Amino acid sequence: MSVKSGFIWIVLLISISSCVSYEKLSIEVFKPAKFTLPADMHKVVLVSRNLKYETDTLQNYQVKNQRLIKDKIKFNSDSLAIKICLDSLAGQLLTHSRFDSILVLPVNSFPEIRTKEIRPDKADWYKNVSSQADADGLILLDMFSCFYSDYENNNPTPFANVITSNIWSIYDAGQHKIINRYAQIDTLFWDGTDDAGHYKKIRIPEKKAAIAIAAGVIGKNYSKYLIPAWTTVYRDIMTCKQPELSMAAKLAQKNKWEEASAIWQKYIESKSKQNKIVALYNLALTNEMNGNIDQAIEYTDRAAKMSSGAFLADENRAIRKYSAVLYQRKIEINKLDAQNELL
Numbered sequence: 001m002s003v004k005s006g007f008i009w010i011v012l013l014i015s016i017s018s019c020v021s022y023e024k025l026s027i028e029v030f031k032p033a034k035f036t037l038p039a040d041m042h043k044v045v046l047v048s049r050n051l052k053y054e055t056d057t058l059q060n061y062q063v064k065n066q067r068l069i070k071d072k073i074k075f076n077s078d079s080l081a082i083k084i085c086l087d088s089l090a091g092q093l094l095t096h097s098r099f100d101s102i103l104v105l106p107v108n109s110f111p112e113i114r115t116k117e118i119r120p121d122k123a124d125w126y127k128n129v130s131s132q133a134d135a136d137g138l139i140l141l142d143m144f145s146c147f148y149s150d151y152e153n154n155n156p157t158p159f160a161n162v163i164t165s166n167i168w169s170i171y172d173a174g175q176h177k178i179i180n181r182y183a184q185i186d187t188l189f190w191d192g193t194d195d196a197g198h199y200k201k202i203r204i205p206e207k208k209a210a211i212a213i214a215a216g217v218i219g220k221n222y223s224k225y226l227i228p229a230w231t232t233v234y235r236d237i238m239t240c241k242q243p244e245l246s247m248a249a250k251l252a253q254k255n256k257w258e259e260a261s262a263i264w265q266k267y268i269e270s271k272s273k274q275n276k277i278v279a280l281y282n283l284a285l286t287n288e289m290n291g292n293i294d295q296a297i298e299y300t301d302r303a304a305k306m307s308s309g310a311f312l313a314d315e316n317r318a319i320r321k322y323s324a325v326l327y328q329r330k331i332e333i334n335k336l337d338a339q340n341e342l343l
Contacts, residue, residue, distance in 0.1 A: 019274055020315055022236040023249050027289070031224070031231045032335040035180050038137070038172055042100040044093070045135040046086045049121070050112045051143045052078075062207050063149035075208060081215035082107045082144050085166075088219025089139070096227045103133055118143045118167050120178050130173040138171040139226075146214060148207040159191040160204045162214035168222060184222060188214045228336055235288075235325075236318065238281040245278050252282070261286045277307050277315055284322065293330045300326060 059078060060071045090102045120126075130138055143166060150160040164187070170180040190210065192203040205213065223229065239249035248263035264286070267279035284299035300323040307316040 019240040019242075020278065021239055022318070023239055023253060025235045025237055025253060025285075026232055027235060028230045029233050029329070029332075030228055030336065032332050032339055033227050033229075034225045035170075035182070036339055037098075037170070037226060038174065038179070040174060041137040041172065042098065043134065043136045044099060044102050044139055045130065045133045045137075046090055046102065046104045046139050046141070047129060048082045048086060048105070048107050048110070048141045048144070050082075050107070050110050051118050052112055052114050052145070053118070053143070054114045054116055056145050058147055062147070063151075065151060065153045071207065077146065077208070077211050078112075078144060079107050080208070081146055081164075081211050082141060084212055084215040085144060085219040086141060088216040089223050090219075092220055092223030092229075093227060098227075103135070105129075105133075120169065123176065126171045126178070127173070127176060130171065136173050138173070140169045140171065142167040142169055144215075146211055148210055150204070150207075152201075152204070157191060158199075158201070158204065159189055160210060161187055161189045162210050163187050164214055164218050166218060166222075168225075182222075182225060184218065184225075186214070186218060186221065188217060228339060235285060236322070237285065238278050238315075238318065240274060240278055242272075242275055242278075245275060248282065252285075257286055257289055273306060273312075274315075277303050277312065277319075280306065281315075281319055281322070284326070288326060288329065293326060293333060297323065297326050297330070 058068075059076075060074050061068055062071060063069075086104050086107075090104050093099055093102050126138060130136075144164070145166070146162055146164045148160070148162050152158045152160075164185065166184045168180075168182045168184065169178050171177070172179045188210070190204045192199045192201060194200075194203070224231065237249045237252050239246050244263050245267065248260040251257075251260040251263075261283065264279040264282045267275045268283065270276045270279065280299050280303035284296040284303065287293070287296035287299060300319055303319045304316060304323060307319055309316075
């Protein structure tokens with residue numbers, strides 16, 4: 001090979017490899033519950049056991065600009081957070097038709113107990129609570145802990161956060177036993193900016209408001225562990241410099257999938273391997289949007305075979321990554337079907 005022809009070959013490779021790019025897309029998908037409640041559990045009571053670790057002594061403290069300080073005005077942040085958390089969970093569960101009733105016991109139903117370990121109580125305790133409420137089961141918030149930090153002077157990006165730590169358990173009155181335990185840790189951030197990136201101090205909440213918001217989110221997030229729920233996920237639209245394919249990506253971002261698909265369909269028989277791969281990948285995405293998971297997998301299989309080889313390694317990697325997402329989505333849909341049969 002001459003030096004000139006070698007140079008042309010390198011330029012050609014660079015031009016091919018630099019063509020493909022990706023546009024982010026957020027979509028809502030219906031996800032199955034991570035834990036399947038017994039089919040006969042229709043009357044449920046939500047209970048706080050009010051357990052606290054002996055080492056959890058910072059209820060009346062917060063971090064302010066990297067210094068631990070005591071609250072000027074004391075308030076029972078745990079009681080506030082637990083009530084909001086359980087009410088939030090109850091609200092989410094009531095949107096699901098499988099439950100006949102959801103009862104939330106008052107937070108002060110049981111005294112606070114300090115302990116080295118969060119362990120189940122005696123069997124009679126659960127039996128008495130469930131029988132008195134005529135419940136099929138108990139959803140227990142065994143432990144709730146939260147801590148607020150405010151970094152107002154942490155230039156150039158002031159922010160606040162609430163770190164929460166919780167332990168949940170589920171008691172089946174029919175089986176007379178705990179059937180699930182779940183530890184949940186979350187952190188919520190506020191940076192004071194809106195969607196346009198504009199900052200206002202008022203958007204960073206003080207401790208009481210921040211804990212209330214965080215507790216509501218915790219209850220909602222735990223509900224997704226127990227019942228199917230809509231969840232935001234992210235996908236990539238594959239695009240390139242070819243004008244029509246670039247336009248198709250823009251149409252898809254505007255939720256004009258039918259128009260975008262018509263363009264991609266034209267290119268699945270293209271003489272350009274690159275354009276064909278882009279079309280196949282995006283037609284897989286279109287089929288997922290339409291609920292045709294098996295058809296979407298077929299398109300990614302075709303795209304993966306076509307992109308095999310060293311020169312299209314990045315595209316092949318992206319296609320196989322998306323294919324794995326689709327196979328996982330198929331498992332989730334099968335699980336959703338199984339959970340719906342229990343209703």
